[in-house]
Amino acid sequence: MSNEELENKLQDLKKELFNLRFQLAVHQLDNPHKITDVKHDIARVMTVIREKNA
Numbered sequence: 556m557s558n559e560e561l562e563n564k565l566q567d568l569k570k571e572l573f574n575l576r577f578q579l580a581v582h583q584l585d586n587p588h589k590i591t592d593v594k595h596d597i598a599r600v601m602t603v604i605r606e607k608n609a
Contacts (some may be wrong), residue, residue, distance in 0.1 A: 561604050568597045 556564070572593045578584040 556603075558604065558607060561600055561607075565600045565604070567596065568593055568600065572597065 572590065574586060575590050576591060580588065584590075591605060
């Protein structure tokens with residue numbers, strides 16, 4: 556993936572994390588483990604971005 560695609564993916568994941576946290580706050584989240592999965596995906600994308608920039 557290009558840097559632009561990775562940045563877009565990162566933005567999408569951050570939006571998804573925000574929405575999941577909001578759902579958790581209003582007790583509408585069915586699977587709380589999904590928050591952890593999204594955090595891991597964000598970390599993976601950020602790692603790839605850092606590796607490409609180094």
